[in-house]
Amino acid sequence: MTKVFDQPQLFAETALKGFCAANADRVAMVPHGAVRAAPGAPGKVALLVGGGSGHYPAFLGYVGTGFADAAVAGDVFASPSAAWIHGVAKAANRGGGVIMGFGNYAGDVMNFGTAAERLRAEGIDARLLVVTDDVASAPAGERARRRGVAGDLPVFKIAGAAAEAGLDIDAVMAVAEKANGATVSFGIAFDGCTLPGQGKPLFAVDAGQVGIGLGIHGEPGISTQAMVPAADLARILLDPLLAERPASHDGRVAVILNGLGRTKYEELFVLWHHLSGLLTEAGLTVVQPEVGEFVTSLDMAGCSLTITWLDDELEAFWRAPADAPAFRKGTVAAPQAAEARDNHTASVAEVVPGSPQSQQAGHRVAALIGHVANALADAEEELGRLDAQAGDGDHGQGMARGSAAAADAAEKAVIAGAGAGTVLSLAGDAWADRAGGTSGALWGEALRAWGQVLGDADTPSALAVARGAQAALEAIIRLGGAKVGDKTLVDALMPFVQVLNEQVAAGESLGVAWAAAAARATDAADATAQLTPRLGRARPLAERSLGHPDAGAVSLALCARVVGAKLG
Amino acid sequence: MTKVFDQPQLFAETALKGFCAANADRVAMVPHGAVRAAPGAPGKVALLVGGGSGHYPAFLGYVGTGFADAAVAGDVFASPSAAWIHGVAKAANRGGGVIMGFGNYAGDVMNFGTAAERLRAEGIDARLLVVTDDVASAPAGERARRRGVAGDLPVFKIAGAAAEAGLDIDAVMAVAEKANGATVSFGIAFDGCTLPGQGKPLFAVDAGQVGIGLGIHGEPGISTQAMVPAADLARILLDPLLAERPASHDGRVAVILNGLGRTKYEELFVLWHHLSGLLTEAGLTVVQPEVGEFVTSLDMAGCSLTITWLDDELEAFWRAPADAPAFRKGTVAAPQAAEARDNHTASVAEVVPGSPQSQQAGHRVAALIGHVANALADAEEELGRLDAQAGDGDHGQGMARGSAAAADAAEKAVIAGAGAGTVLSLAGDAWADRAGGTSGALWGEALRAWGQVLGDADTPSALAVARGAQAALEAIIRLGGAKVGDKTLVDALMPFVQVLNEQVAAGESLGVAWAAAAARATDAADATAQLTPRLGRARPLAERSLGHPDAGAVSLALCARVVGAKLG
CATH class of the missing domain: 3.40.50.10440 (Dihydroxyacetone kinase; domain 1)
Known part of the structure; x- marks a missing residue:
């Protein structure tokens, strides 16, 4: 907890x-x-x-x-x-x-x-x-689709040492990419973690079981099995990494045994006792191992093993001195006194007033975003629960936080005299800024694109609104790379945009067209949700990296319905 | 877990x-x-x-x-x-x-x-x-009876720096004692920890509650109350320490915010955000604070705050560089390559053979210790449960481990030709060595003292056995400082020894006398157990530092009965 x-x-x-x-x-x-x-x-x-x-x-x-x-x-x-x-x-x-x-x-x-x-x-x-070090998340041939876990430590450490040594950016990138390509990790979990303010863990591992390859946010793993003694856990952690030993590698390795939060130091040392024997048996020479907590996951119980297959260059940068609050190696001279720094406060966007008609439309847009924010606040818990079944459970929080910030920014923009387009764009910026995560980035880009189509000159026509929706869809596809069937919000947004444009083109009012589009989006989201397997069952690899598969579609349909009810 | x-x-x-x-x-x-x-x-x-x-x-x-x-x-x-x-x-x-x-x-x-x-x-x-830094465990006027918790860090750090600076042992001790006298800690707990192999936590804090002043092994605290936000927790931790600010102290302090295992870094940083404000408000100047895990308690949830009231000397040693696997400060030159070390393996005791009669008695003693070890193995869980109500729950484990080692050592001593006295002494050494803890030290000394009275020359008489028991009792009182009524094993051992000596002096056989003594010990142990309050209720301070109050008496009575059944 x-x-x-x-x-x-x-x-x-x-x-x-x-x-x-x-x-x-x-x-x-x-x-x-x-x-x-x-x-x-x-x-x-x-x-x-x-x-x-x-x-x-x-x-x-x-x-x-x-x-x-x-x-x-x-x-x-x-x-x-x-x-x-x-x-x-x-x-x-x-x-x-x-x-x-x-x-x-x-x-x-x-x-x-x-x-x-x-x-x-x-x-x-x-x-x-x-x-991209987590071997449990994609096969060796699909390295680019692997998640990043405790491999962060050696990859960043080596990159940092190369930068400290004065290499230029191309050279540092070359070393860093080589380090990432040479780094593999595998994790096991004994119990889930609890987000601040949540009454229940984000996910769970049944008592007496161990989750093999489970992600650090509860992303599905490879399997679960009965808990075994430390000596056997050591083999479970090590074998998948040894299977990816590069051909004709000389056996020099950096090794990190990383606790996720609740699995404590002495447990890690017990594991290390076994691992150090197994590593020697496998003919590997361990260079400056690290055993402790380096990439945790709140109070998750479990641990991961990371190996970086070293060459002379990687070994030198792995061994190089470092001195950070939570990591040090060797001897680093005391840093100089802090120099004065500029204040990096976010600049307040200057608002160019819109036309009177567009200002009025902007007022209406801001009110609609306020309704959306209220609805998302009410739905926060439900969306979080839905997301936790396939993702990391933060979708409800992110949507509530983002939309609240968007509503606030829209309100301020209206007071500053913004037109509809600017209201929507600034709302998008605020959404992305406060929501963070995948959905924040997507919603931010979508609202900005939509706002650009609306502009600040005229009262937006139904056609302009429909074209704006099209632009929003295109922005999301460009940024997220998802297509229909990938179980993302695109599954609901695509039919929404199609129906909206068809009905507007056929002469329907915006209210009628929007309502029909929202209904289609809802059907599509429900269908998407049906398709999403529950946590714990192996999911096709293609689905794993997509963030909030069904929760994103469900929340989009909800927003569409809320706006539809106010327009109708 | x-x-x-x-x-x-x-x-x-x-x-x-x-x-x-x-x-x-x-x-x-x-x-x-x-x-x-x-x-x-x-x-x-x-x-x-x-x-x-x-x-x-x-x-x-x-x-x-x-x-x-x-x-x-x-x-x-x-x-x-x-x-x-x-x-x-x-x-x-x-x-x-x-x-x-x-x-x-x-x-x-x-x-x-x-x-x-x-x-x-x-x-x-x-x-x-x-x-002796834990202010929750005894009032300020009874400093010597306070437990030691995370104050270990600054006290040992300062002592280590003084030793590194080349001070002689008197001077290092003076600095170290001053550091301890200037160091106070206060802790809170959200949940207990689980010993390896145990199915349940050693102790628990009810959900939604916080244990105030609870010890790191579950020793009783001051109170429990409903959980509060971090800002309030900061005050709960700090106020008892501010209350002990030395008169006219200038306000320079070393401060350590210590996580117990499951309360993670970012939670500690949230607390620190509040604490640093409160410390400034209180007029204190924080010198090189430490926020992290320094003295944990397996996966216990909770944290403690430690303040060392600095003077120039303490501040200099607190600031001095250090470089250990889990703690570093400043810049330390790389140590020289390891020098060759002697092997420090435990020396095997040489056994001087006893007389034939005493060898035979030694064989019998070893068999009796074997029976005791079997009974304690069976009772391990029950004794642990009993101990967990008032102590740290390890009494069952310690007794089982110690008696098993004692039985093993006794067996080996018999094979090596030892007489009864040596068998008992070596069993005591092994018991203390493997059981560790309070009970291990006490039982080890007791058996050694008993063995010295028996000697290796003659078949031990009933009188010699009774006198040996008296010597064992005296050894325990000398080492542990307990008297009858302190709710330790002395409560059961004292009447046992009295009855055994009385009955033997009255001419009863050893079997009869022992059985009567064991019965009295059992009555006394039961009475002791009745007196011991349960965990969570405030206990008189005098009881807190006594190790295993009722469990020690109960296990002693059990051993007495097992031996009595075999002698009878």
């Missing part, structure tokens, strides 16, 4: 503040993240790491000399928004470009990707380092 | 092996403990720390430059035996004397005390550093 919090939705932000206060001699707080108190040399390649909170020491604990330059912290188990990432990256940048390291989850891929595009548009060389 | 183990009774030993394997570049394993791989300079004062296992990073994780020279690891939640401590202390000694640091628990006080006596007898200056 996560027990210590005030308001659950402020958990990650408060933890960030506390982390920075406790480590004030080592890190400086920036909005939604931390940077080194003593920044690297000008021109140094900056390594920014991040992802959802709930995994400490990942990612804040990695900020320090020889390791990361900065970390961005999303809400618990939710990707930080592109805007947050962008802000921390700007603070971390020393002029040598920014490498952004994160685990391979849909929300992180989208948000870090969007942030990288913005940085590049500003002339900052930004690269993506996607960690 | 502690999930990862092979045989529960080997958990601590296997964890020690794994710890030493994972940190082979920093520590060297010795029997039952670890020493620095690169020992301190010759003549340096050595700091040995220790206690039961289950508290990592305490104590093994503290071994390193600027901190401890060695750590001795008992079984889970059980004091290491005097023999184990003695062996590790000999390995740690650099010629400047050995300071032995441990928390204030009855078993540790006895075993470290006995080890110190043996070291002094060998010409090694050995001192005891007893940490």
Whole structure:
């Protein structure tokens, strides 16, 4: 159980503040993240790491000399928004470009990707380092679809050492990609974890059982089996990794035995006693092993084993000194006193007033978003439960948080005189910013695209609204890469957009057309939900990385119905 | 739940092996403990720390430059035996004397005390550093009766820094005692922990409740109350410590926020966010705070706050660099390569054969110990349950483990030709060695004392047996300091010894006298058990530090009955 919090939705932000206060001699707080108190040399390649909170020491604990330059912290188990990432990256940048390291989850891929595009548009060389080490999540031949777990530690550590050594961004990326390609992990779980404020664990492993290959957010694993003694657990962890030993590799390995939170140090040492024997038997030479907590998952019970197949270059960077709040190696000279930093506060968007008609339409749009936010707040728990069956259970929270922020931003935009298009765009920005995660990124892009079609000049026609919906759909497909049948919100949005456009083209009023479209979206979402297998049963690999399969479609249909009821 | 183990009774030993394997570049394993791989300079004062296992990073994780020279690891939640401590202390000694640091628990006080006596007898200056920081366990005026909890960290850290700086043993002890006197802790618990192999937690905190001042082995606290938000928890932790601020102290403090195992880092950072504000409000200046896991209690949920009121000397030693597997501060030069160490294997006792009659009696003694061991194995769970109501729940395990080792040693002694006295003495040594904890120390001393009275020359008479029992009682009172009414095994042993001596003096056979004595012991144990309040109710302070109040009496009476049945 996560027990210590005030308001659950402020958990990650408060933890960030506390982390920075406790480590004030080592890190400086920036909005939604931390940077080194003593920044690297000008021109140094900056390594920014991040992802959802709930995994400490990942990612804040990695900020320090020889390791990361900065970390961005999303809400618990939710990707930080592109805007947050962008802000921390700007603070971390020393002029040598920014490498952004994160685990391979849909929300992180989208948000870090969007942030990288913005940085590049500003002339900052930004690269993506996607960690894909979890062998349980996809076969060896489909490396790019593997999740990122405790492989974050060696991959980021090696990348950080290469950057500290003064390599340029291409060279650091080459080393980092090689490290990721050489890193494999496998995990087991004994019990689930509980999100702050939740009365029940996000997922569970039955008493006396062990979940084999279960993901750190409860993503489906390979199987469950009866619990066995430590000596047998050691083989379960090691065998899948040995199976991926590169041909003719000389056997030098970095090894990390990582506790997920509730499986404690002495249990890990018991396991290590067996593992060190098995590793020697397998002809491997372990270089500076790490046994402890490095990538946790709140209070989840379980552990994972990570191997990085070293060559001379990787070994040198693995051995290099590092000094971060939660990780150190060798001897690092004391950093210089913190230099003064710019304040990186989010800039307030300037609103260009819309036409009087569009301002009136903007008022109506803001009211509709307010209704949507109310409905999503009511549905938060139900959506979370639905999502927990196939994803990480944060969809309800993300939708409620995002839509509330969107409604607030829309209200402010109306007061500032914005037209309908700007109201919708600013609502989208706020949604992405506060919701984080996959759905935040998608909804943010969708509302922005929709708003651009509406513009701020005229009262939006039914046709403009329908075309805006089409643009929103296209933005989501572009960003998320999903198609109908992938069990994402596209399954509901696609028929919604089709029906809306057909009926408007046939001369129906917006109210009638929207209602018909919402009904079709609801049917489609229900069908999608039927298709989604429950947690614990093996799901086709293609479904695993898609974030919130059926919950996303269900919440989209709900929003469509709420708006339809007000339009009709 | 502690999930990862092979045989529960080997958990601590296997964890020690794994710890030493994972940190082979920093520590060297010795029997039952670890020493620095690169020992301190010759003549340096050595700091040995220790206690039961289950508290990592305490104590093994503290071994390193600027901190401890060695750590001795008992079984889970059980004091290491005097023999184990003695062996590790000999390995740690650099010629400047050995300071032995441990928390204030009855078993540790006895075993470290006995080890110190043996070291002094060998010409090694050995001192005891007893940490007494838990303000919940006794009032400020009775400092010496407070338990030791996370105050271990600053007290040992400061002592280690003073020793590293080259102070002599008197000066290091003066600094260390000052640090202990200036250190206060207060803890809260949300849920209990589970010993390896146990199906249920050692103790529990009801859902939605928080245990205030609960000890790290479940020792009774001050109260329980409904769970509150983090901001309120911060006040609950801090207020009792502020109440003990020394008069006219300038406000410089070392502060440690310590997680007990299942309460995770981000929860601690949330708490720290509030605490750092409250500490500033209270006019305190926090010097290098530590927020994390330093003295855990398996997977117990909860945390503790520790404050050390600094002066210039304490602050300098708190700030001094340190580099141990689980704790580092500042910059420490890389240690030299490990020097060759002596093997410190336990010496096998040489057995001087007894007279033929005494050998025969020794055979009988060994058989009786075997019966006792069988009965204690059967009663292990029941004794554990009984002990968990008032103590740390390990009494059943300790008695089973100790008596099994005693039976084994007795058997071997018989084969080697030992007389009755030597059989009993060697059984006592083995009991203390394997049982650890309070009861192990007491039973070990008792059997040794009894064996000395029996000797190896004659068939022991009924009178010799009764006098031996008297000697055993005296040894226990001398070592443990308990008297009748303190709810320890003395409550049962005292009437047993009285009745046995009375009846033997009156001419009864040993069988009759023993049976009568065993019956009286059983009555007394039952009466003792009646008197012991249940967990969760406040108990008089005088009862808290006595180890296993009623379980010890009950197990003694059980042993008396088993032997009586065989003698009769």
